[in-house]
Amino acid sequence: MSDPRLLWIGTYTAGxxxxxxxxxxxxxxxxxxxxALSGGEVAAxxxxxxxxxxxxxHPDRIYAANERAEGTVSGFGFDAAVLRSLGSAGxxxxxxxxxxxxxxxxxxxxxxxxxxxxxxxxLLPCGAPEExxxxxxxxxxGPVRGRQDGPHAHSSAMAPGGDYLLVADLGADVLRRYRxxxxxxxxxxxxxxxxxxxxxxxxxxxxxxxxxxxxxVGELDARVHVLEWDPQTATARETAVVAAGADPKGLPSxxxxxxxxxxxxxxxxxxxxxxxxxxxxxxxxxxxxxxVPCGGTWPRHFAQVGEWLVVANQQSAELTVLRxxxxxxxxPTPHRLGVPDxxxxxxx
Numbered sequence: 001m002s003d004p005r006l007l008w009i010g011t012y013t014a015g016x017x018x019x020x021x022x023x024x025x026x027x028x029x030x031x032x033x034x035x036a037l038s039g040g041e042v043a044a045x046x047x048x049x050x051x052x053x054x055x056x057x058h059p060d061r062i063y064a065a066n067e068r069a070e071g072t073v074s075g076f077g078f079d080a081a082v083l084r085s086l087g088s089a090g091x092x093x094x095x096x097x098x099x100x101x102x103x104x105x106x107x108x109x110x111x112x113x114x115x116x117x118x119x120x121x122x123l124l125p126c127g128a129p130e131e132x133x134x135x136x137x138x139x140x141x142g143p144v145r146g147r148q149d150g151p152h153a154h155s156s157a158m159a160p161g162g163d164y165l166l167v168a169d170l171g172a173d174v175l176r177r178y179r180x181x182x183x184x185x186x187x188x189x190x191x192x193x194x195x196x197x198x199x200x201x202x203x204x205x206x207x208x209x210x211x212x213x214x215x216x217v218g219e220l221d222a223r224v225h226v227l228e229w230d231p232q233t234a235t236a237r238e239t240a241v242v243a244a245g246a247d248p249k250g251l252p253s254x255x256x257x258x259x260x261x262x263x264x265x266x267x268x269x270x271x272x273x274x275x276x277x278x279x280x281x282x283x284x285x286x287x288x289x290x291x292v293p294c295g296g297t298w299p300r301h302f303a304q305v306g307e308w309l310v311v312a313n314q315q316s317a318e319l320t321v322l323r324x325x326x327x328x329x330x331x332p333t334p335h336r337l338g339v340p341d342x343x344x345x346x347x348x
Contacts, residue, residue, distance in 0.1 A: 006027070006029060010346070011342055016050075016069075024044050024046035026042055027040075027081055036335050050067040061075060062348065065099040065110050092132055098154060098155040116171060117138070120133050138167070147220060148172070148220075149171070152172075154204045156168070160209075169203065170204055174195065175203060176193060194234065195237065197225060203217070209283040215227075223242065224244050239284055252267060261279060262328070267294065267311065268299070276328055289328065294313065295313070295336065298313055300314045302345065307323055308321050308323060310345050
């Protein structure tokens with residue numbers, strides 16, 4: 001009998017949205033044999049910890065982006081599924097909606113949606129984040145009024161090869177790039193643009209394939225952009241574009257590869273679906289397999305645990321579970337867990 005898999009769940013709280021009912025970071029469990037969920041209690045009070053990331057070298061530490069007007073990032077350690085605070089630091093920006101732990105494990109990167117800033121924080125040996133070692137400012141705008149009036153950093157990822165940090169700027173329709181050297185006193189240098197995407201794309205999140213391809217989901221154009229990374233020039237070129245789902249205004253949210261990188265999944269908030277793609281041509285192509293209901297409303301995030309896809313449905317206030325069949329297509333299950341305003345689910 002397999003042990004239950006621990007899930008940390010980030011939520012929106014009244015500090016950011018007066019209609020939100022979340023209280024911080026919640027704890028849940030997934031039975032890997034059946035897909036059943038349990039738990040759903042508050043593990044740590046926090047102000048809209050809307051995105052979570054686990055430390056790659058200390059799996060008993062997680063980090064949260066606290067999406068509030070005066071943004072902060074927080075660290076937590078845990079033992080026996082009990083969270084303890086490691087400390088917090090300001091991001092020098094507003095509404096941080098994404099946090100990345102650098103693979104070397106000595107820095108975290110936060111993306112501020114409100115003003116497009118990206119903050120880089122050193123981590124103390126105890127895991128606590130320091131005040132920013134660097135604050136990276138964005139610029140530019142796009143054609144979609146109300147969404148692209150200025151830069152909006154939405155997520156970051158390490159480019160293929162690990163030498164550069166990529167930032168998806170929804171407001172400016174670009175992927176910004178910065179050389180990142182975790183051993184240097186000033187870890188970030190060589191600021192530039194990896195690629196200008198089509199106006200109105202609204203790049204939100206990214207998934208990086210071992211082949212050197214990067215998949216970018218456009219929140220505003222509801223498409224997946226396949227990019228080929230060139231390590232010599234630190235730029236990317238677009239090689240293919242596919243619809244994220246049947247709805248051209250589907251407002252996709254999360255994008256992620258399966259652990260073996262053979263499948264790509266995208267959540268679509270408008271129609272409440274998850275689309276599965278087969279990765280083809282050594283990472284250069286995507287073949288749609290199916291678009292299926294997610295089991296809830298407004299799927300903001302998801303995570304794969306073995307044969308299960310756990311979906312955080314913000315508006316229906318629940319996690320739902322889909323089973324991945326032999327071809328990687330999600331299938332419905334009855335399993336769900338009530339959690340107020342879930343925004344992120346992190347298996348550890």
